[in-house]
Amino acid sequence: MKMFLTILFTFALLSSSSHALQQDFCVADLSLSDTPSGYPCKKPSTVTVDDFVFSGLGVAGNTSNLIKAAVNLAFVAQFPGFNGLGLSMGRLDLAVDGVIPLHTHPEGSEVIIVIEGTISAGFISASTNAVYFKTLNKGDIMVFPQGLLHFQFNLGKIPALAFVSLSNANPGIQITSSALFANDLPTEVVAKVTFLDIAEVKKLKGILGGTN
Structure with missing residues (x-):
């Protein structure tokens, strides 16, 4: 029985791997709900x-705002072709x-690459706060690295431009200051x-639009 279960498990792994290789891509069908494994695929036809x-990354963004x-x-919601490929980008x-x-x-x-200007950037270790x-x-x-607090700012005297690539089609983003001060959590708390x-x-x- 133990040998049978081992063979069955191995066959299941091989079958799943073989199935994955049969599909060249999985363009996201954004009309359907996202899932833990990504959006469902559009019909190939x-x-x-x-x-x-x-x-969308060829056009400069509007920097006339609070953070300048x-x-x-270009996450999966903006670029459905990234679905399932384990990458995304941004400008x-x-x-x-x-x-x-x-x-x-x-x-x-x-990962960030600087195209123009001078940018100071850094991240904070979760284990040591280094x-x-x-x-x-x-x-x-x-x-x-994934999940760590990080930042970038323009250190120079001219506008700066950089492109970033991320290791997930939908890596998520949480801005610390917005999480703390753009909410309805009571001020005292x-x-x-x-x-x-x-x-x-x-x-x-x-400043950030919070209440209470």
Whole structure:
């Protein structure tokens, strides 16, 4: 019986691997709900070359905002052809003094390449709180491991441009300042868990759109 179960398990693994190889791609059907393994596939008969082309990263984003920066994403929701392939991309435009605030991608690691300007970037180790921080110039790349807090800001005197690639078609994103101050959690609670005074919390909630 034990031998039979071992053979059955091995056959199941081989069958699943063989099945995966039979499918060249799985363009996301965005009309259906996302699943833990990605979006369901569009019918092959409805797939066109346009499903594998995305032009949204060729246009500079609007940096006239609070953070003086813009992020154009090519995650699966914007680029269905990425579905199931384990990668996504984005474009970062940073005006002078522009900043991409502390944030995480729970489901993917990130690599950045600087195209123009000078960008300071870093991440914080979850296990030791050590900070890995570097000034990046044109052509430099840096990697940010999955799930770790990281940031980028323009250190130079001209606008900066960078592109990022991530190891998941839908890596997720949570911006720390928004999570803390753009919510309806009572000000007193936020002050208690952040060790900030109530006046500062109210100020930050006012800037970022939080209530209570």
